[in-house]
Structure formats: C-alpha cells, structure tokens
Amino acid sequence: MQKHWGMAVILILAFVALGFTTSCAVKPQAGAKAVECGVAPETDEPVRMTGTAQPTAEAISEQELRAQALLARQQQFRMDQELFETEMIHFEFDRSVIIPAAAQILNRKAAFLKKYPDVRILVEGHCDERGTLEYNLALGERRAQAAKSYLVDRGIDPKRIQTVSYGEERPMRPESTEEAWALNRRCEFRVQ
C-alpha cells in the first residue's frame, strides 16, 4: 500500500512537471506556431488537459510522449534553423553564378524549406569591397536572386523567399585581403 502511495506521489509530480512542459510547449500555438515549431500539422491538435479527472497512467504517458515529441520537433527545428542560417554560399569575384559547392548547400536549404513548408526566408546578397558601391548593390541583389532562383527551381514557392542586397555595406571581414574578399562575397539566409 505504501508502495502504491509512493507511486501516486511520483505520478502526481510527473503530471505537474508535464503540465509545465506542455503549457510552455503549447503556448506558441496561439501565435506564430509555424515559425516557433516549424511543423504545423501535428501541432494543430491541442494537448488535452483533463483537469479535475484523475489521470491514469496511460493518459500521462500519452501526453508525455506527445509533449516530448513536440519538444523534440522544436529542438530539431532550432538545430535545422541554426544550420540553415549559419551555412552561407559564396561566389566568384564579380559573379552571381551558383558554383557547385554553393549548389550543395542550396540543396540542403531546399530540403529544409520542404521539411518546414510554412517557413519564410530572407536571402541577403553581399559583395566584396572591390567593385564600386552602386554596382555592388545591384550585384548583391543579383546574387540573392540567383540563390532564390535555384531554390524555386527545386520546387520552393517563390512567395516564401524574399531578397535583399547589402552590396558591400556589411562585410563579414573588414580586411582588404583575398581571404576576406572571398568570405564577403556571399549570400546569407534568415528564417523570417
């Protein structure tokens, strides 16, 4: 009997803890759930809070699983988003052609966008400092458009992709070296 009581206490504690977890996890549903959780359809189903009814061991387990799955999806989205936003593509001098190394990265971007169909993104085009400023604004736009076209060709809805050129205004590295220039000729990707 005492053992059962002990079990009940553990279950109640678990339920309380789960309540916290799920309420945190469920919250984004009200607002921008697609962006928060990334995966829209599964999260549409609300997590039932049975309130006054004594929870059964089975129900807790089901909720727990669902909450854990949601958490996992969120964590997965965050990891995917971080990779998506960290990996940039680079260009040859004065060119906006997608080179093979950039194409591989863009394939991963396309996979990310297919995995999370509600995500909208911003592609930023950047240049090195060598061209003149006005031309570089146009070239940065051209680079962002090239990345967008590549993704659209792989089935991504163009309405999900915005572009912006920063020309030479926002270098990753301020030095005037070949290495810095190569890093500065790039597109960056942001989840909006």
Added chain:
Amino acid sequence: MTRSFRKIFPLALTGICLLFALSATANAQIYLDINEPQMRRIPLAIPDFVVEATQPSAPAAARQGDQLLREFLAFTGFFNILPPQGYLTDLGRGVTEREIRFSDWTAIGAELLISGRLVDRGGRLSFELRLFDTFANTVIAGRAYTAHPDQVRDVIRRFSAEVIYRLTGTRGVFETQIAFVSTGPGNKEIFFCEFDGNAPSQFTRDSIIALSPAWSSDGRHLAYTAYKDGGPQLYVRDISTRTAWNIAHGSLNITPAWRPGAFEMAATLSLDNNQDIYTLTGNGKIIKRLTKAWDIDVSPAWSPDGKRMAFVSERSGGTHIFVMNADGEQATRLTFSGRENTEPAWSPNGRYIAYTSRVAGRNEIFVMNADGSRPRQLTGGGGDNESASWSPDSTLIAFSSTREGVSRIFVMNANGTAPRRLLVLPGQQSQPAWSPYLAQ
C-alpha cells in the same frame, strides 16, 4: 542649412554693393578659359587688407578676410596665389588704381592683384575690394560690402564669386554645397558641407544605411537610397522643409539621378530579377522602363540637356559605361579599356564623362570626352579613388579616396591636378554629390 545659406545672401549684407571704376572693363575680356584642360594658373597677389575702420573688430575681420580670400581663390585651381612674404610692398600707399604702383606687383610676377580696405559705414564695417590687371593697370572688378563682423565669410564668398565671374564668365563654386555619406554617426548618413568643406552638418537621421545622394537640378530636393523595411528604397527629401517620402518598387531601389530641369528621376529597380533602369516621377510613379538587358544596368547619369544618359551595363561582358537616349533607345558602348568601368558622371558643360575604372587592383577616376574618345586617368598614387562628382562650373571634381587610409572626400581640378582633402570628420566619408548653384 541650405535655407539659411539662401537667406544670408539677400538679408545679411544689406545690399550695398557699389560698382566703382568699372569703365575700364566695359569690354569684357576672358582672362581664364575654364574649358581649357591644361589651363595655366594665373599669378595673383592678395596683400593684407588695409584697416581704416575704427571699430575694435576691424583688424580681426581684415585678417580673416584676406586669408579667406586667398583660400577661396586658391580652391578654384585657377590661380597661383603668390605668398605674401615675397611682396615688395603693402597697400600703404592706397588701394585704388591711382594709388597703387603696379610695377611693384608685376616685378614679383603678379598678373592680377586684389586690394582690400575696411572702412566705417553707418556704424558697420564696409569692405572695399578691387581686382586689378597689373599689366594693363586697370580695375577688373570693384565691390563694397557692408556687413557685421560675423559675416566676413559671406562677404568674401560673394566677392570671390564676382572675381570668378569677371575672369571666366561663369559663377564658380562659391554658392554651392556638397552632399556626402559619412559613417560618423555609427551608420551611413548623409551630410552637407559648403563648397570648401566648411560647416559640415548631418542631414539624414532616419535610417540604418543611407547612400547615393542626388540633387535635383533646382537644388530643392535630395534623392537618396536608404534601407527601410529591410531593403533599399528611394527617398526624396525637400531640403528646406525636410519633408520626405519613400519610393519602393520591389526589393531593389537604388542609384537615383534627377533629370535636369524636371521633377523626374532615373533609377535602378529589380522588378523581374533583372536590375534595369527606369524613369520615375519625383513622387515615385514609374514612367518608363529604359533598359531590358539580361544583366545589370545601373548608375544612370543624365546629360545636362536631359536628352541622354550614361549608365553602367554588363550587356557586352565586363562592366562598361554606355550612353543611350532618354527613351532608352540607341544604347552605345563608350568604354573599351579594362573590365570594370562604373559610376559615370556627366560634366555640367556636357563635354566630358568622368567615371571609375579598376586599374592594377585599384579604383581610379578617369575622364573621357562625352563620345567616349580620349579616356585619361586623373587619379593615382595610392588608395581607391571613386565616385566622381562635378562642380556646376565643370572645373572641379569631388571624389572619395582612401589614400590616407580611411575614405575621405577630396577635390581636384578637372584635369586631375591639385587634389586636396575637403574635410576631416569622424568615420569614413564617401559618395560626394556637388550641388547645383544654390544662391538666387
């Protein structure tokens, strides 16, 4: 700033501008042909102004006046201002053509002489200023200006404009300003300064990045590019009221250029993944698409008659300067050297197009005839030199240079001689845009 600049002229100087002793100059002689690229600098002597005024402020005003006059006239690039320590005499004998012994001045090589005298007039200072031809012993220009001691700069600016007008038949640069971009505030904002770099002031405070200032030909509006809602948009700002509106068509709205004599501009937009030049009304309505090339078309620069424009295009491989009619027809390539020729600027006299070309890993300012002939390099000797902008009399070119490390604004004669730094400010300065004449 422009408003106060405009106000000062009619109000501050109480208008007593006496023309005296001009009979000898009735037959207008052109002393300086400013369209001659290899123009010789005329030796000019400016002895210290004579103080006959009794006001305590008079001596200081006289020193400020003669020094500013030397600086202003040197700035034009037309003169070799002879150093005062080499003068054989001062103006002790008098300041008029009857009193001056011109042989004292021709002996040191001076072909022109300016005398200045400060006298009392109605409780205020009066500057009497005369320009002489020392070989002909004649007065070329004579003016008297009554002013408060704090208006010396305006007096000298007006007399300098008169000197240049008498010698060249054009109005010079003294009634102009230069807009430019500075990173001083922590991000790129647009500033103004006077023609010689004096009195810099911040003009925009509304954006994270402001670029490419462009004056309307009447000097009333400034267009520029600024980032709003995450992307580059065009802004138009009424300079006197500071009222502004923004223009956004698609993700890229850059390189505005006002059509001379019209409330219209050309600019580059990116509406179908191509960066093409369009004409727009000053309020932002698209009038016409001018280019339809697959590649980049950017940086329109109107001819002064508004009938044609130079622009940058990649349509023939490399990046080159082209020219086309204002309706977009008859595009012709002008540059054939190098691979990167950008930033065209059509001279206000219509004769030349300045541009930036990449030479041996550096950006350098070039100028060519407006038909593309005779390209020649104007800058060299260090750093990147970019963004040429002509003074309204076509005699000077403002540009940005990294020759001192950080980017700063410089001015040089239109033939590339005598580059001089315009001003020193915190941060880096770029993209100078010389105003049209701003005084009435």
